[in-house]
Amino acid sequence: MTGSSAIVSLEDVHVFYRVYEDASVGLKGLFARGRVQRRYRTVRAVQGVTYDFHSGETVGLIGPNGSGKSTLLAAMTGLLPLESGRVMARSRPTLLGVTAALRPALSGRRNIMIGGLALGFSRAEVSERTGAIIDFSGLSDAIDRPMRTYSSGMRARLGFAIATAWRPEVLLIDEVLAVGDQEFQERSRERIDEIRAESGLVVLVTHNMAEITSTCGRVIWLDKGLIRMQGEPDRVTSAYMSAISTR
């Protein structure tokens, strides 16, 4: 294994979910034995992924819905309890999920503070960067409006601007870049290149094959929680496209 500059290393990672079944139990089921077990179902979202991510890479994750892409991304942050396996990393990856911390009723400006604090920065550090975040998001006219008045594209722009304001070493992106307009997509691509150039790592989940080939140096094709194929973007995406067209 060429681990000379591994920045994130996945070792036989398994992630299972236990979810409540929404099926109606009925009176009969209510009195049947072992019904508690039957109300749960185990979803094997990721079942044995081993991979070394290297610094200075942009890696695309592709695969059909439910193939475990988003779960794998969440597991890379160490946020998800693993069933088994290990996630090793040089520094804790930042998932571009800062929008989950933002409050729709509050203005964009107040949300920059909340997002920055959620990322672990102090009030002073956030204040210092607020101007730059507003500039990058291109939302200076709307920044004092409540966030719920924003379009999904505007929300994604603000989230991206906050999450990348401190140039994380490892950035994980779960399908957001396609939301912004052409100009913002251009700017976010530049920022991704910046992070990669500082020998960081960017991993992005997307269904947009054009984005994959234009942004990524490597591609991983996930299928049913396992790596089906990985390598050159052109090779993997064309194999993936022909697989889904013959299905």
Place this chain on the structure above:
Amino acid sequence: MGGMVEDRHPLLDLSEPQSVGSYLRDVWRRREFAVVVPAQDLRALNMDTVLGQLWHLVNPAMMIGVYFLIFGVVLDTRRGVDNFLGFLVVGVAMFHLTQRVMQDAGVAIPRNHSLIRSMQFPRILIPLSTVNGQTLAFVPALVLVLITLLATGERPALRWVLFVVVLAGQFSFNVGAALISARIGAAVRDFNQLLPHVFRLLFYVSGVIFSVDVFVTSPAWRRAFALNPVYDLVTCARWCLMGHPADAFVLAGFIAWAVVLPVAGFVVFRRADHLFGR
């Protein structure tokens, strides 16, 4: 992976649990999050209303008004207590703070599920934010309680200074209660359906709306009441503000709960900290 490789680039194991020391350092480093976010949430709460932020004052004022109307004017019950309105308002305000903290904390983890799934921070900040938010929201109520006491004939005494200590003790108790409530509420969703009934029961056995001293005369039973933290809390608060009697058992109970519960809560909560992402 080869050993040589790992030596050159030491990777940290993200699946390994954090030590207590580094966990607490992390909490301290992010303390501003647990203050700013609940404060902003409070702002957002009444943003669309006509009265806006005034509701934080109007709400407790209306609560006091209703109690005044029912117990002061309509029923005119004294139930063996001088200044019954003051007695009632102190009890109800303190009781409600702890109730809101526990009920809010019970749903805090499920409500912040997407935040937990997408960002790394010590999960304890979520119930701590709940306590901070409810404590902030309690400040206007507290001011009105003091005004009510002055308006009903109580006079400030040196004992009022000790009330600050009682509030600190309640805060400490609330932190522990919130951590335990958050932990149980995350594991067993049924808990949040049960909690309002537990508090309804507590409301009647904690001397919130009647003086336990008047109804319970056996010393053994009074000692049993001292095991109830909410009874200890309201009794200590009334001793400070109104000079009502509080015995050593109540005081010992209050201190014990305020010291033990946050420690127990921390242990209970941290044990499940890594599981909350599910």
